[in-house]
Amino acid sequence: MMPLDLNALVGHTGQNLFYVLTGIGFGFALEQAGFGNARNLAAQFYLKDMRVLKVMFSAIVTAMLLLYWAGALGWVEVERVFVNPTHLWPGILGGFIFGVGFVIGGYCPGTALVSLSTLKLDGLFFVLGLGAGMFVFGETIDGWRAFWDRSGFYGEVTLMQVFGLPAGVVVLAVVLMALGMFFGAEKIEAYFARRDAEGGRR
Amino acid sequence: MNRKRVAALVAVAAAVGLLLMGRPTVEERVSARAPELQSRLETRRVHIHPAELLDVINNYNTRLRIVDVRDESDFNLFHILDSVRVPWARLQDPAWVRALPTHTVTVLVSNDERRAEEAWKRLAVQNVPHLYVLEGGINGWLDLYGEAPTGAVSSGSAAGHAAGDDTLRHGFSAALGSRHPASDPDPLHAPRVEYERKVKPIGPTVRKAGGCG
Numbered sequence: 307m308m309p310l311d312l313n314a315l316v317g318h319t320g321q322n323l324f325y326v327l328t329g330i331g332f333g334f335a336l337e338q339a340g341f342g343n344a345r346n347l348a349a350q351f352y353l354k355d356m357r358v359l360k361v362m363f364s365a366i367v368t369a370m371l372l373l374y375w376a377g378a379l380g381w382v383e384v385e386r387v388f389v390n391p392t393h394l395w396p397g398i399l400g401g402f403i404f405g406v407g408f409v410i411g412g413y414c415p416g417t418a419l420v421s422l423s424t425l426k427l428d429g430l431f432f433v434l435g436l437g438a439g440m441f442v443f444g445e446t447i448d449g450w451r452a453f454w455d456r457s458g459f460y461g462e463v464t465l466m467q468v469f470g471l472p473a474g475v476v477v478l479a480v481v482l483m484a485l486g487m488f489f490g491a492e493k494i495e496a497y498f499a500r501r502d503a504e505g506g507r508r
Numbered sequence: 509m510n511r512k513r514v515a516a517l518v519a520v521a522a523a524v525g526l527l528l529m530g531r532p533t534v535e536e537r538v539s540a541r542a543p544e545l546q547s548r549l550e551t552r553r554v555h556i557h558p559a560e561l562l563d564v565i566n567n568y569n570t571r572l573r574i575v576d577v578r579d580e581s582d583f584n585l586f587h588i589l590d591s592v593r594v595p596w597a598r599l600q601d602p603a604w605v606r607a608l609p610t611h612t613v614t615v616l617v618s619n620d621e622r623r624a625e626e627a628w629k630r631l632a633v634q635n636v637p638h639l640y641v642l643e644g645g646i647n648g649w650l651d652l653y654g655e656a657p658t659g660a661v662s663s664g665s666a667a668g669h670a671a672g673d674d675t676l677r678h679g680f681s682a683a684l685g686s687r688h689p690a691s692d693p694d695p696l697h698a699p700r701v702e703y704e705r706k707v708k709p710i711g712p713t714v715r716k717a718g719g720c721g
Contacts, residue, residue: 371519
């Protein structure tokens with residue numbers, strides 16, 4: 307039953323090979339979605355091109371449905387799947403820095419690597435900045451540790467635990483929320499397209 | 509109907525189906541995997557000799573959790589030092605299972621083996637790693653380490669308890685718990701026993717990470 311202990315199954319080299327293949331698939335999907343182009347990504351923030359929201363939420367909904375169906379069929383032990391621990395305040399501050407960096411630079415870390423793979427200069431400089439930021443963070447970590455590691459720490463919490471609802475109810479709610487957001491996103495895109503077209507005619 | 513509507517319908521149908529189906533309980537998972545689990549137990553690759561448990565207890569490079577699944581009264585009479593009594597219902601509590609550290613050897617203990625094996629099945633289907641059963645249970649442990657001054661009465665070898673009825677077959681004058689000398693045998697003076705080593709070494713602890721970006 308999954309999740310599998312890859313190291314025990316295929317050894318350290320096989321495990322790393324699996325990571326490489328997964329990374330290739332992930333990068334390919336991002337590039338195919340147009341995430342290697344900063345203009346496509348930045349357009350999300352101006353509400354003109356909502357593909358980031360649509361692709362990301364489609365991925366979340368697909369993965370969630372597959373995971374919980376696999377759990378319902380007894381193929382995956384969902385409780386053993388890693389959940390990122392919640393560090394609330396560092397998460398809010400980090401999310402703010404991440405968002406500002408995303409809208410200014412046009413990339414998030416993953417998409418910067420995707421753009422670098424197609425040898426885009428802006429992607430290269432974004433990755434260099436990313437490395438520099440990580441280096442500075444790593445060198446100053448002792449001054450941050452109390453905030454970064456312990457403030458607003460809630461452990462591994464899920465929506466099911468927060469709302470006290472069964473997984474099936476939460477899954478259905480997330481699916482309906484995603485569909486509502488897709489519908490809204492299409493309306494917003496159509497509005498901006500119409501407005502731009504009218505502006506162009508004037 | 510366009511593709512977007514079809515995809516939306518499929519997603520909603522899958523979510524509603526999931527809601528109606530629910531998740532299999534631990535008992536249902538044990539039933540579904542009964543032949544496989546039983547065959548794993550029959551190989552006895554997960555049964556460790558009391559002498560191996562004592563070695564693991566005294567090996568400070570291995571993190572160990574001894575889970576005692578006996579009734580509270582038996583646990584109060586005698587238990588191995590640092591063992592934790594876990595009520596049956598908690599073995600099926602996802603929050604408790606989730607909180608178990610992964611880089612830790614877990615040894616399940618009952619008076620003989622039957623109850624510990626049932627506990628093993630329930631934790632195995634929840635993918636708890638590095639899971640073992642104490643061969644012969646507490647009766648086997650006391651046979652080996654419960655010497656005369658302790659008040660315990662010897663009754664056969666560890667392997668002889670494999671098919672026991674899981675009752676405590678050693679008498680105690682009081683509920684000594686882990687204050688009983690056999691609870692924490694001195695490895696230097698404990699009987700030397702040859703055994704087949706079954707506990708697999710656990711690799712270095714790696715902090716898990718994940719997430720996007």
